[in-house]
Amino acid sequence: MSNNLCYASIKTPTPEPAWCQLSNEARLVLVNNTISTNPAFQRNTLIAVEAKLDGQVIISLVEAVSADKRGALLLDLESFLKASIDQGLVVWLEPVGDRNSLRNLRGIEIEVKS
Amino acid sequence: MSEAIQTQEGALILDSHKLSYHTDRVDAWEAGEHIAPVSVDMSLTRACGAMCSFCYAMMQESQSRSSIKTASALHLLDDFSAIGIRSVSLVSDGESTLSKAYVPFIQHAAELGIDVGNATNAWEWEPEKIEQVLPHMTWIRFTVAAGTPESYASIMYKGPEHTEVFDRAIKHIKYAVDLKKRKGLSVTLGIQMVLMPHLKDEIIPFAQLGLDLGVDYAVIKHCSDDEQHTLGIDYSQYESLYGLLTQAEGMSNEQTKIIVKWDKIKDGDKPSYSRFYGPQFLLQISGSGLVAPSGMFFNARYSKLHIGNFTEDRFIDLWKSERYWRAMDYLSSPSFDAQTMMGTLPIQHYVSVALDNHAKSVERIRPGIGKKPLHVNFL
Numbered sequence: 445m446s447n448n449l450c451y452a453s454i455k456t457p458t459p460e461p462a463w464c465q466l467s468n469e470a471r472l473v474l475v476n477n478t479i480s481t482n483p484a485f486q487r488n489t490l491i492a493v494e495a496k497l498d499g500q501v502i503i504s505l506v507e508a509v510s511a512d513k514r515g516a517l518l519l520d521l522e523s524f525l526k527a528s529i530d531q532g533l534v535v536w537l538e539p540v541g542d543r544n545s546l547r548n549l550r551g552i553e554i555e556v557k558s
Numbered sequence: 559m560s561e562a563i564q565t566q567e568g569a570l571i572l573d574s575h576k577l578s579y580h581t582d583r584v585d586a587w588e589a590g591e592h593i594a595p596v597s598v599d600m601s602l603t604r605a606c607g608a609m610c611s612f613c614y615a616m617m618q619e620s621q622s623r624s625s626i627k628t629a630s631a632l633h634l635l636d637d638f639s640a641i642g643i644r645s646v647s648l649v650s651d652g653e654s655t656l657s658k659a660y661v662p663f664i665q666h667a668a669e670l671g672i673d674v675g676n677a678t679n680a681w682e683w684e685p686e687k688i689e690q691v692l693p694h695m696t697w698i699r700f701t702v703a704a705g706t707p708e709s710y711a712s713i714m715y716k717g718p719e720h721t722e723v724f725d726r727a728i729k730h731i732k733y734a735v736d737l738k739k740r741k742g743l744s745v746t747l748g749i750q751m752v753l754m755p756h757l758k759d760e761i762i763p764f765a766q767l768g769l770d771l772g773v774d775y776a777v778i779k780h781c782s783d784d785e786q787h788t789l790g791i792d793y794s795q796y797e798s799l800y801g802l803l804t805q806a807e808g809m810s811n812e813q814t815k816i817i818v819k820w821d822k823i824k825d826g827d828k829p830s831y832s833r834f835y836g837p838q839f840l841l842q843i844s845g846s847g848l849v850a851p852s853g854m855f856f857n858a859r860y861s862k863l864h865i866g867n868f869t870e871d872r873f874i875d876l877w878k879s880e881r882y883w884r885a886m887d888y889l890s891s892p893s894f895d896a897q898t899m900m901g902t903l904p905i906q907h908y909v910s911v912a913l914d915n916h917a918k919s920v921e922r923i924r925p926g927i928g929k930k931p932l933h934v935n936f937l
Contacts, residue, residue, distance in 0.1 A: 448890045449588065449917040452833055456895035508621060511848055511867040515881050518862035519888065526893075534899070539859040540619045 459499040459532035471495035478528050485521055499532040501525060562931050563815050565774055567746065569931040572777055573819045575908040578926035579934045580644075583839060584916070592883060593838060594641040597937050599853070599905055601650035601845030602626050602657035608679050608723075610703060610714045612752040612781045615651040617788055617901070618856035624847035624869040631659040632666050634843075637874040645673035645696070645935035649905075650853055652845030655683045661690045668694035673935045677701060677750070679714065680730040681723060688734050696933055697746040699777075700731050704751065705763025713757070728771070735772050746932060748775040753823075755795035758802055765806040765816045772813055778803060779819040783827070784854075784901035793827045793902070827902040831914035834889040834896045836906025839913070840937045843868065849876050851885050854900040863888065909937050 463471065475492040479485045489509075494502035509517060514537075522535040562569035577584055586593045603626060606615065638646065646667060648654040655678050657663075667674045675697040692698070703713035707721035715723045734747055749771065751757075751764045761778065768776025783791040803818045810816045837851035844856045847869040855863040863885045866876045876882055888894055896910070904910075915921040 448590075448887060449835075451890060451892050452831075452914060452917040454832075454892040456832065456892050456898075509861075510870075511621070511864050512871060512876075512881070514621075514861045515864045515866075515885060519884060522862060522893070534893070535862060536859050537861040539857050540621065 457531040459530050463499065463530045463532065464497055468495065474529060475501055475525065478525060482524055485524070490521070493538065499530065499534050501533055501535050502538060503535055504538050563817055565815055566812065567744070567774070567932060568929070570746070570775060570815065571931045572817050573821050575912050575937055576931060576934055577839070577909060577912050577923050577937060579930055581923060581925045584923050587838060594643055594877070595841040596643070596839050597645045597647065597935060598638060598643055598841045598843060599647045599649050600843035601648060601652035602631060602654040602659050602663060603652040604845040605656050606653040607656070607681060608653070608714045609716065610701070612754055612789065614782050614853070617784045618651045618844065618853055619858065620844060620846050620848045620856055621858050622846065624867055626657065626659060626845065626847055626869055628659040628662050630869045631663045634868050634873050635663065635666050635670055635672060637872060638672055639670040640874055641877060643672065645675070647675040647677070647936060649677040650842055650845060651856060653679060655687065661687060664691045664694050675699070675933070675936055680727045683730050685733050688730065688737060692734060692737055692745055693741065693743055695745045696936070697748065698734065700727065700749045702727065702749040702751060702764065702767065704757065704760040705765070705767040709760055731771055731773065747773045748777055749773055751778045752781050753778050753799070754781045755792060755799065758799050761799065761802045761806050765809045768816060769809060769811060769814050775815045775817050777817040777819065778806065780822045780903055782901055782903045785898065796823050822903050822907060825903065829896050829907065829910070831910050832895050832897060833914065834894060834900070834906070834910055835913035835917065836904070836910035837889060838886050839909050840906045842905065849873065851889060852904050852906055854904045
């Protein structure tokens with residue numbers, strides 16, 4: 445087996461100028477069009493809702509995906525978008541807020557669109 | 559990293575790590591083997607009756623919560639034992655004392671030879687429960703947000719008038735301190751304050767409360783925040799508290815040590831590492847049943863790092879699965895940057911700093927020598 449400690453000091457890629465020069469809308473269209481070319485990511489399963497300048501792509505799952513499936517699905521998607529568009533892209537899902545009713549009285553809100 | 563604190567019962571390490579006593583796992587990790595974690599931090603429920611203003615669990619909501627039945631919890635321990643996990647701490651994102659599985663879980667862990675620790679607010683930790691679990695515990699850490707009843711109730715509950723929660727906690731902590739003495743138990747009892755910079759006036763009363771209770775230690779730690787700064791912690795403000803924190807440390811006596819987690823407080827919101835190796839050694843499991851490398855990734859936002867749910871699949875199968883190692887490998891790859899992609903100061907912080915320094919040959923992890931510190935199986 446081999447370890448991957450060789451990456452300890454490697455810089456994480458950031459988006460190239462071609463991505464940064466696009467508008468928010470154009471980036472989102474590009475991401476969703478790219479997703480639609482791959483049968484593994486059917487548009488009725490997931491959709492990009494935000495594509496940020498810094499490379500963060502926020503995904504919304506149209507249908508719930510179980511804990512044992514969603515990790516692989518989203519890592520596959522990230523790999524695909526990196527290979528197809530830009531190595532600096534990073535996939536996240538839309539966040540979920542706290543369901544604890546007592547703690548919610550504190551009024552602290554989790555940003556749903558980050 | 560900070561030195562161990564000498565207590566009456568041995569060396570106590572709270573502001574560093576104990577990887578030096580698990581170099582078998584470090585060597586295997588370096589050789590690229592799929593290692594079992596040394597320790598798992600988890601909760602038996604997401605529920606909690608408190609409403610602490612510093613609570614990171616607010617940011618840890620996943621897609622769904624599964625109820626953790628006693629049978630699932632005991633099978634989990636069987637799997638921990640089978641793969642060589644050495645300790646489990648009931649901390650994570652819920653108040654485990656509320657779970658029906660709490661007592662049987664601790665008793666079964668003891669039968670399997672797995673060390674158990676627990677952080678609790680002690681509100682529902684009544685004498686009968688204390689008697690059932692304390693002899694099997696390595697440590698208990700009570701969350702005590704402040705040294706005065708009114709401040710405690712303001713920070714951990716609905717307001718300063720609700721001091722009944724403080725009274726209840728103190729009564730139960732005193733019961734445990736007395737039981738430990740009466741039965742000569744080896745369990746370490748401590749209280750913990752999660753210090754937000756605006757709570758500076760609580761530092762000295764908290765230290766005094768630790769002395770008055772006669773617990774083994776009273777520790778003051780930083781407050782974690784996520785990368786969106788949801789809790790609004792200004793890490794630059796901690797420096798102005800150094801004088802008060804040093805004063806609190808000076809109040810230590812033979813029985814009770816006042817400990818400040820200086821390394822984490824000084825490290826602030828930017829870790830020295832980019833890759834996140836710690837979860838391979840110290841895994842976290844949510845009270846929702848979700849298995850993810852770290853509590854930093856429990857929220858739905860980090861679903862790409864979600865491995866599975868141990869109430870649906872046996873943990874040993876999750877650990878052996880490709881998706882477990884894919885998530886761990888992702889955190890070790892250039893795709894992940896711990897400085898920008900996760901919250902501040904995770905439970906794996908000390909371990910991750912040490913492993914990163916080891917990987918970069920800045921400071922190699924050497925086998926520990928001499929007498930082992932207390933709680934050696936809790937990294």
